[in-house]
Amino acid sequence: MGTATPQVEGVDELIAALPKAELHVHLEGSIVPELALRLAARRGVALPGAERGVEGLREAYRFASFRDFLKVYIALSNTLQQAEDFSDAVFGIAEGLAAQRICWVEMTFTPMTHVTQGVDPDAMLAGLADGRRRALDQLGVEFAWVFDVVRSLPEQGPQTLELALRARDQGVIGLGVGGPEGPQWSVAPLAEVFERGRSEGLKSVPHAGEQHGPPSLRETLDLLAPDRIGHGVRCLEDPELTAELADRQIPLEVCPSSNVALGVVPSFAAHPLPRLLAAGVELSLASDDPPLFGTTLIEEYQRCAAAFEWGPAQVLAIAQAGVRHSFMPEQRKRELLAAQRQVAQAHASQP
Ligand SMILES: [Zn+2]
Structure with missing residues (x-):
């Protein structure tokens, strides 16, 4: 760790060349x-x-x-008011993802932020669907959506669920919780909405353990039955909780530059990602709100490789975790994992 760590030759090229999945990124924060x-x-x-x-x-x-x-x-x-705004935002974001060889993205979107500003829900959903279709047809980038609820506004939960279910055939795969995190904002009022979502086949993908520590994670595990957790890095403050996440194989979506920018950790080099891996916690790398945190998914990989002295095998392992922890169809998963291994092999056999 520390400064001036040696970079394994060609790791940046491997990072760029690998087809990748991104599992924690917000639409509004990707513009x-x-x-x-x-x-x-x-x-x-x-x-x-x-x-x-x-x-x-x-x-x-x-x-x-x-x-x-x-x-x-x-x-x-x-800036997002009518269908074409949502569509153009999705397509514009997809261009940046395609340039990074991200072919599958599970993107978080907060529908009620827009609906409470007077945006017509049907126009909003139609715009998302149109942008998603164009991104797949023209760029080969496939979007899945996580509709999330702001933790401090749990009264928006039922309507968020209703919109998520309405847009299920347009790629909505799960429910999330985002926004401010602290002891004053329990997720208890959202437990029933998540329960209903799960019974309808939606995944539970809440943020937890970022701005608040183990109590928030404990509550999230007990009340929201998460399939995956956004951030979760502060589990390390409680060894039992860390062991539970590892045992139950509940993956974390780790966004190091976001954590540095928002003061969750003091520096990139001090990020607990290596300690999470050492504790056996499953995790993938993600970018959260990339332009706002001065990053991209590729840069997250590059910064980790530099800070934690990752070689090609570690880079491949993390990229494969992104695919394994995703909610893409199983057949697609197998194909993408194989494509990643092929790229890594081709990279290794270069002179
Ligand atoms: Zn986030």
């Missing part, structure tokens, strides 16, 4: 400045710093506090 300006101009929405163009907006993206982060996030959400 790069160029796309944001286009969407904002169409609807006359003011974005922070935008009077100075892409550069000004890029600066606003380098927020100083969680409050600044929310300000930009909400402004980005406000």
Whole structure:
């Protein structure tokens, strides 16, 4: 760890070449400045710093506090008003994913943020569906959706579930919980909504153990029966909880640059990812809100490889975890795992 760690020759090339799955990324937080300006101009929405163009907006993206982060996030959400906005946002994001060879993405979306702003739910769902179809047809990027509820607004749970079920044939695979995390925001009021979601075949994919520690994870395990957990990195504060996650093989979606940017960990080098792996916890790498945290999925892999001295085998193992922990059809999983192994073998046999 520490500084100036040696980089294994060619690891960056392997990272770029591997077909990848991304399991923890938010739609609103994936809108790069160029796309944001286009969407904002169409609807006359003011974005922070935008009077100075892409550069000004890029600066606003380098927020100083969680409050600044929310300000930009909400402004980005406000650019999405009509079906074509949602469609163009999805397609624009998909272009960035295709460039990174991400072929499967489970993207979190917060429908009620938009509906409570007056967006027509049918137009919103139609726009998401249209963008998803174009992304698959033109770019080969397949979207699945996790519709999430803001933890501090559990009264939006039932309607979120209703929208998720309505859009199930448009790729909605699960329910999530996001937003602020702390002892004052229990997930207990969401237990019933998640129970109903699970009985309808939706996966449970809540955030937990990021801004709040083991009590939040304990509650999430007890009340929401998670199939996977967003972040979860603070399980390490409780060895029993860590052992339980490992034993029950509940995978974490780990987003190191997000954790650094939001002050969950002091630095990339100090990130607990290696300790989680050593404890036997299943995890994949993800980017959360990439342009807002100055990253991409590829950069998350590269930064981990540099900080934790990963060689090709470790890079491949993490990329395979992303596929194994995904909710793609089993046949697709087998094909993608095989394609990843092929790319790694070709990489290894290069002179
Ligand atoms: Zn997240």
